[in-house]
Amino acid sequence: MHEVKELLKIGPSVINIGVRDFGESLKKQGVEVTHLEWEPPRVVDQEITDILDKLL
Amino acid sequence: MSTGIKIKKNSYFDSVFLMQVAKGISNEPGIDQAIALMGTENNKTLLIKMGVKEKEIDAVSSNDVVIFIEGNKSPVNLVLNNIDRWFIRKATSLQTRAHTMDEALTIQPKANLAVISVPGRYAAREAREALEKGLNVFLFSNNVSVEEELSLKQYADQQGLLIMGPDCGTAIIAGVGIGFANSVRRGKIGVVGVTGTGLQEFTSLIHQAGLGISQAIGTGSRDLSDEIGGFSTFKALELLEGDPETELIVLVSKPPGIKTLDNLAKKLNQCSKPVVTCILGARQFRKKLKLKQSIVSTDTIAEAAMNAAAIVEGKSIKLPGISVTNYLGRIKKEKKLLATNQRYLRGIFAGGTFCYQAQQLAAAGDLQIHSNVPLAGMIKLTDPTTSMANSMVDMGEDYFTQSSPHPMIDSRLSKKRIIKEAHDPEVAVILLDFILGFMSSENPAGELAPAIMEAKKIRKNDGGHLIFIASVCGTDLDTQNLKEQLNILEEIGVIVMPSSAHAALLALEVVKDRQN
Numbered sequence: 001m002h003e004v005k006e007l008l009k010i011g012p013s014v015i016n017i018g019v020r021d022f023g024e025s026l027k028k029q030g031v032e033v034t035h036l037e038w039e040p041p042r043v044v045d046q047e048i049t050d051i052l053d054k055l056l
Numbered sequence: 057m058s059t060g061i062k063i064k065k066n067s068y069f070d071s072v073f074l075m076q077v078a079k080g081i082s083n084e085p086g087i088d089q090a091i092a093l094m095g096t097e098n099n100k101t102l103l104i105k106m107g108v109k110e111k112e113i114d115a116v117s118s119n120d121v122v123i124f125i126e127g128n129k130s131p132v133n134l135v136l137n138n139i140d141r142w143f144i145r146k147a148t149s150l151q152t153r154a155h156t157m158d159e160a161l162t163i164q165p166k167a168n169l170a171v172i173s174v175p176g177r178y179a180a181r182e183a184r185e186a187l188e189k190g191l192n193v194f195l196f197s198n199n200v201s202v203e204e205e206l207s208l209k210q211y212a213d214q215q216g217l218l219i220m221g222p223d224c225g226t227a228i229i230a231g232v233g234i235g236f237a238n239s240v241r242r243g244k245i246g247v248v249g250v251t252g253t254g255l256q257e258f259t260s261l262i263h264q265a266g267l268g269i270s271q272a273i274g275t276g277s278r279d280l281s282d283e284i285g286g287f288s289t290f291k292a293l294e295l296l297e298g299d300p301e302t303e304l305i306v307l308v309s310k311p312p313g314i315k316t317l318d319n320l321a322k323k324l325n326q327c328s329k330p331v332v333t334c335i336l337g338a339r340q341f342r343k344k345l346k347l348k349q350s351i352v353s354t355d356t357i358a359e360a361a362m363n364a365a366a367i368v369e370g371k372s373i374k375l376p377g378i379s380v381t382n383y384l385g386r387i388k389k390e391k392k393l394l395a396t397n398q399r400y401l402r403g404i405f406a407g408g409t410f411c412y413q414a415q416q417l418a419a420a421g422d423l424q425i426h427s428n429v430p431l432a433g434m435i436k437l438t439d440p441t442t443s444m445a446n447s448m449v450d451m452g453e454d455y456f457t458q459s460s461p462h463p464m465i466d467s468r469l470s471k472k473r474i475i476k477e478a479h480d481p482e483v484a485v486i487l488l489d490f491i492l493g494f495m496s497s498e499n500p501a502g503e504l505a506p507a508i509m510e511a512k513k514i515r516k517n518d519g520g521h522l523i524f525i526a527s528v529c530g531t532d533l534d535t536q537n538l539k540e541q542l543n544i545l546e547e548i549g550v551i552v553m554p555s556s557a558h559a560a561l562l563a564l565e566v567v568k569d570r571q572n
Contacts, residue, residue, distance in 0.1 A: 004218045004291075007168045008271055008299055009194050011230035014224065015160045015191065017182050018173030019070040022196070022235060025334040026151045026171070029232050032507070034164040034383045036157065038174055040094075040118055041069040053181070 057089065058129035059541040060136045061112055064121040064143065068094065070173070071510070072495070074121070075461035077142045081123075082468060086131030090140075090509045091459055095120040096175070102459055117473055118446060157185050170232060172195055174220075179222060180204035182313050187219065194234050195221030195276065205276070209287035218291055221276040225252030228259060228272035232268045235274075236464060238493040239533035244300035245270020246366050248292040250275050250309040253407030254336070254357050257529045257556055258308055261361035264531060264538075264554075268294060272302040280320065282313030290323055297327055304330045306364050310412065314344075321327035321346045330367050334360035336413050337431065348352045355420075356413060358555035386551050387566055393521030398484035401563050402471055402477040403448035406500075407556070408465035409527065410489045411450040414560035418446070419566050423571070428453050443477060446567065448487070464496045471507035478511035478522055484570065485523040486511070487563040489556055490541060492530025499536060507546050523566055525552040527559040 016023030017036045027033045057290050057300070067079075072094040081090035091106070093099040097115035108124055123139060135142075147226055154160035161167060162270045170186035172179055174201025176197050182201075187208065195208075200222035212219040220227050226249075227234040231242045238262035247490055249255035252274060259269045274297070275288035289307070296302045305327060311319050313333070324331050324347045332352045334347065347353060354360040358378050366375055392533055401423075405411035408429065415431040418424075425431075426447040428440035437444060440455045451463040453469050463470050470488075477483050490500045497503060508524055515522035526545055543553050553559035 004192055004216065004295060005246075005298065007218065007303075008230055008295060011232050012169040012234065013164065015154075015157065015167045015168060015170045016150070016166065017073040017157075017186075019196070020145075020493060021070075021072050022171050022173055023150050024148065024364065026232065026234065031232055031323060032164060032195065032284075033156055034152045035159050036154050038176065040178060042119070047497045056149045056480070 057126060058132050059107065059124070059126050059127065060107060060132040062123045062136045062139045063095070063113070064139070065122070065145070065452045066119055067121055068119055069143070070285040071175070072465070073145070075465050077123075079461055079466040079468065080142060081125060081135055084131060084135060087125060087127035087135065088506070089126040089136075090120075091200065093117055094175075095121050095122050104351065106459065108554055116147050119212055123190075125244065127563075130235070142173065143501040149321060157189060161189060168192060169194060169229075171196070176200050179207060183208050183222075185220065186273045187215060187217055187416050190217070190219050193221070194227055195224055195273075196235055197221070198223040201421070202278065205278060206284055209284060213287050213291065217274070218295065219288055220274045223278065224274040224276045226255050226272070226273045226453040228269055233494045236491070236493055237272070238263070238529070238531050240531055241404060241533075242270065242301075244270055244303040244368050245306060246270045246296035246299060246304070247272045247306040248275060248289055248296065248309075248310060249273070249337070250277060250280055250289065251409040251412075253491060253529065254308045254334075255408040256491060256496070257357045257407075258306065258334075258361050259408075260529050260531050261358060261555060262365060263533070265365040267365050271296060272300060279310060280309055280312035280316050284317040286316050286320060291322055293327065296460040297329055302329065304332065304364055304368050306332045306360055307333070308334045308338070308360060311335060317345055324351060324415060330372075332360050332367065333363045336409065336416055349439060354418070356555070356557035357409070358557045361555075378554075378555070378557055380558055382553075383553065383558070384565065387523065387562060390521060390523045391566060394484050394523070395481070395518075397482055398515075398520050399481050399567060400480070400485060401446045401485050403481050403487040403560070403563070404473050404477070404491050405450050406452055406491050407469075407489050408450045408452050408468065410527070410556040410560075413447050413557060414448050414487065414510070417557060417560045418448070418564055421568060422562060422567065444478070449473070466492050467497060467500060467503045471504060473506070474507045474511050475514070478514040481520065483515075483522065485525060485532035485566040486522065486560060488526040488550075489559070490526060490528040490530070490533040490545070492528065492541060493539065496536065499541075501541040504549050505544055508550060512549065525553060525559050525563045526550050527553050529556065535567045
């Protein structure tokens with residue numbers, strides 16, 4: 001668990017999920033960033049996604 | 057005019073990348089419009105509305121990219137035949153990549169924040185996983201349901217974590233700008249904001265005043281609604297109260313839900329640090345928020361910044377509201393050049409908050425405004441692409457952004473709108489905003505300058521004159537550089553005001569005695 005206060009004190013250390021430019025912009029500011037290569041799940045039906053979420 | 061379509065199968069690209077592709081293609085000679093979208097059901101419906109034949113995109117899935125181009129036949133074909141060159145990513149500085157959250161946390165175990173900007177329907181899932189792993193969350197994505205937002209915020213609250221968003225555009229945490237943020241120096245003023253561009257202007261004005269920001273925490277546009285109840289705002293206020301760097305706390309917001317008012321007032325009244333509030337939207341609303349006398353309440357972002365700066369500098373008096381009296385000389389000469397039938401104001405905004413605030417200022421001056429996002433008492437434009445009488449249009453609203461890049465990234469639609477307004481002989485003044493900072497267009501003023509000059513020429517050839525009034529949200533530390541942007545605008549005769557509120561007030565001054 002990361003204390004929120006720590007986030008404000010030492011600054012962000014980021015996992016970037018989605019728009020790559022957000023990660024790039026943070027990196028340029030000297031922030032440590034790991035970019036998660038996200039793609040939409042192939043199972044697109046929300047109900048099935050929800051059921052799988054509950055099962056797994 | 058010719059159209060063409062290309063489908064890239066099984067290739068996912070994020071929305072900002074696709075906006076940049078569309079912007080690049082539409083800047084090619086002979087191309088009138090370009091759209092690049094993932095093939096989701098919503099986007100397919102949109103493309104069909106735009107004239108794409110259903111059978112052309114029938115087999116397209118949400119993992120395919122659709123590129124739709126309008127223009128002269130030969131350039132359209134040229135682009136489509138070489139489409140892959142538009143999808144080559146520039147060299148990335150992001151060396152470290154992962155495919156799952158667990159993998160990412162193995163690479164970077166000290167991570168403390170997830171920045172999430174995936175499409176809305178998947179966003180809640182990613183945000184929950186991040187919270188479960190103990191990360192705070194900056195959730196840029198919109199189109200997250202109210203139920204999902206509430207559930208995420210309740211969970212974050214239980215876990216003692218901060219969630220900024222959904223629909224959170226900006227934050228500055230310990231000096232780091234996240235999302236669409238401006239480069240500002242660090243200092244003693246902490247700010248919580250429901251509005252993205254509102255926070256950007258506030259932090260920029262504080263920097264311009266020679267002071268600095270400790271933290272700027274975005275909460276997402278719905279946080280203070282009764283459905284959500286202010287979870288992120290209250291958490292942010294607590295954090296700023298406990299933050300040793302923060303000496304003064306500012307809240308920039310739109311009107312909270314009626315049931316959330318009392319809780320908000322209680323929270324602000326209990327705060328042990330000085331507080332300044334700026335609740336946009338309705339001046340009379342302020343009376344319902346029962347705040348203790350020492351809390352300074354303001355009506356505009358500029359006024360909030362002026363008061364916050366004064367308090368931090370040791371002056372605790374409430375400053376009078378902003379005034380444009382000293383700027384009237386600048387419009388006097390230009391007003392004389394207007395033809396007698398030129399009487400309307402047209403606001404073309406990239407920042408939703410600026411459009412909202414300008415309408416509030418018009419309401420205070422009893423001027424009726426037509427808008428695609430009307431404030432209570434104003435008139436909704438039946439067609440967002442066509443202004444009526446005095447109009448203020450938020451070009452970043454969904455109607456425009458579902459098929460075109462956001463105006464903060466690409467000013468193409470704003471350019472077209474400026475020219476369209478200039479062809480209306482009754483228009484006297486065009487009000488604009490320019491937003492600098494991380495993620496914004498590299499040269500917003502330079503991009504719009506040719507359209508502004510052309511618009512002035514159109515009115516002049518018709519025996520009239522067109523007044524342009526603008527504000528620029530940004531700082532000298534932003535890569536676009538505030539001073540350079542101001543120079544571009546001033547060189548082409550745009551009257552640039554110190555804030556969006558000043559700009560709106562001066563534009564209202566131009567038309568206020570010309571309504572009958």
